[in-house]
Amino acid sequence: MALPATENFAGAAGALGGSWTQQVTQTINKNGSGLGTTSGADATNGASCYWNADTFSAAQYAKIKFQSGAASSAYCGCSVRATDTGTTAADRYALLATGSGTSGQTQLIVTVNGAATTLANYAQAWSAGDEMYIEARASSILAKRNGTALGAAITNSTLTAGSAGIAAAQVAGTAPTFDDWEGGNLPRAYVFDKGSAFNRGAVFAGALR
Amino acid sequence: MSFYVVPIIGTGKFPDTFRPKYLGDTAVPFQDGIPYDFCPLDDTGVVYAQTSVVQDAFLAAQPDVQVIPPLDEQVGAGRLNTVRNRLEALNIPAQWVTASHTFRNVMRVVVGMAQLIHVTEGLGNKLRVPGNLDLRMNQIPADKRATLQQGADILGLDRSGVTAITTVREVLRILGEQFMAGRGVSLGDL
Numbered sequence: 224m225a226l227p228a229t230e231n232f233a234g235a236a237g238a239l240g241g242s243w244t245q246q247v248t249q250t251i252n253k254n255g256s257g258l259g260t261t262s263g264a265d266a267t268n269g270a271s272c273y274w275n276a277d278t279f280s281a282a283q284y285a286k287i288k289f290q291s292g293a294a295s296s297a298y299c300g301c302s303v304r305a306t307d308t309g310t311t312a313a314d315r316y317a318l319l320a321t322g323s324g325t326s327g328q329t330q331l332i333v334t335v336n337g338a339a340t341t342l343a344n345y346a347q348a349w350s351a352g353d354e355m356y357i358e359a360r361a362s363s364i365l366a367k368r369n370g371t372a373l374g375a376a377i378t379n380s381t382l383t384a385g386s387a388g389i390a391a392a393q394v395a396g397t398a399p400t401f402d403d404w405e406g407g408n409l410p411r412a413y414v415f416d417k418g419s420a421f422n423r424g425a426v427f428a429g430a431l432r
Numbered sequence: 433m434s435f436y437v438v439p440i441i442g443t444g445k446f447p448d449t450f451r452p453k454y455l456g457d458t459a460v461p462f463q464d465g466i467p468y469d470f471c472p473l474d475d476t477g478v479v480y481a482q483t484s485v486v487q488d489a490f491l492a493a494q495p496d497v498q499v500i501p502p503l504d505e506q507v508g509a510g511r512l513n514t515v516r517n518r519l520e521a522l523n524i525p526a527q528w529v530t531a532s533h534t535f536r537n538v539m540r541v542v543v544g545m546a547q548l549i550h551v552t553e554g555l556g557n558k559l560r561v562p563g564n565l566d567l568r569m570n571q572i573p574a575d576k577r578a579t580l581q582q583g584a585d586i587l588g589l590d591r592s593g594v595t596a597i598t599t600v601r602e603v604l605r606i607l608g609e610q611f612m613a614g615r616g617v618s619l620g621d622l
Contacts, residue, residue, distance in 0.1 A: 266445075267443075267445035267446060267448075268445065268446065269446050295447065298447075314554070325464065325465050326464065326465025326466055326467055327456075327458070327465040328465075330449070332446070332449060334446075335553055335554060336556075337444075337445075338444030338445070338450065339444055339445065339446045339449040339450065340440075340442075340444065340449055340450040340451070340470070340472055341442075341449040341450070341451045341456060341470060342469065342470050342471075343467075343468065343469050343470065344456070344465065344466070344467050344468050345467055346465065346467055362547060362587070374467065374469065375469065377469055378471070378543070378547065379471070379547070379550055380547040380548070380550045380551045380554070380583075380586070380587060381550040381551065381553050381554040382554045383551070383554055383555075383586055392446055392447065394446075394447055
């Protein structure tokens with residue numbers, strides 16, 4: 224197949240398969256009504272999967288439409304540089320959000336061998352249809368909502384390669400829902416947009432010389 | 433806006449992720465949460481956060497929190513030993529710090545060291561800093577040594593100054609100082 228890859232979650236209810244590799248015990252599913260969701264609650268590992276039908280470059284992005292979540296309980300999201308399977312092996316950078324605008328309800332997380340670290344916290348509300356976006360370029364990880372950066376790019380060098388994917392977490396109770404995932408490679412030619420991760424890095428580096 | 437060096441709390445299992453103590457919790461005065469960027473380094477992390485006056489004062493009063501002075505201030509002779517000792521107490525090599533370094537210089541190197549450690553973690557052979565700082569390269573396991581070399585290469589760092597008898601402490605300084613001159617560190621305004 225060719226990138227960008229897409230998933231519209233249409234079809235019968237059940238776990239995403241085929242071009243998808245599920246990373247942990249709970250899976251990313253179609254809900255039978257055209258949305259994505261999680262297979263069930265897992266208070267510690269969430270649910271995640273990555274696209275396996277194409278090879279991604281290290282500079283990659285993923286985006287997904289937020290549909291519904293629940294504060295401190297049901298998180299929607301997308302991931303980049305996802306690799307490996309199992310609750311003690313899975314790796315990924317993920318943008319996760321519950322919809323609540325309270326700080327801590329939108330997080331940029333790096334998971335290494337199943338252990339998650341919150342790299343950034345955002346106070347950002349999300350409504351159904353909002354686009355969640357995460358990109359990784361070299362050591363720069365950037366999250367956006369509807370095309371606007373949530374903050375400065377985060378510098379983290381832990382994961383250097385992998386695939387774009389979907390990440391979610393149903394801590395308890397209600398399952399999150401989401402729609403219209405896309406994952407692909409970032410363009411080689413840098414666009415001189417002040418908001419891009421590359422240029423943020425360049426601006427910071429230049430300012431500090 | 434301020435920078436802090438704080439302990440890391442959490443189990444690493446979502447939603448109890450590894451996160452900075454105090455700033456990542458919901459106890460007063462952080463009951464409403466606070467936006468932050470976080471660069472972990474083993475059991476300690478550097479945080480950039482938009483704290484209020486009350487929150488900043490709260491953090492400054494905690495014995496396990498280091499509040500970083502304004503970035504463009506020089507360390508100065510009067511604070512040199514304090515800076516070195518406090519960083520060393522957190523298992524961060526700091527004997528290279530001089531009075532003429534600015535705190536921006538110091539924090540860029542510390543975050544650079546953290547980035548190098550992150551790469552070794554992602555490569556599956558994390559070099560833990562506590563307890564290993566004074567080992568020579570030929571005293572650490574070969575697989576960790578190879579991962580450290582690979583990590584330096586991934587970050588485009590010049591490791592020509594590293595030999596078999598270079599200590600881990602010195603390796604981190606040699607490689608970390610390469611971040612002082614402008615290599616990509618973008619934690620907040622750092």
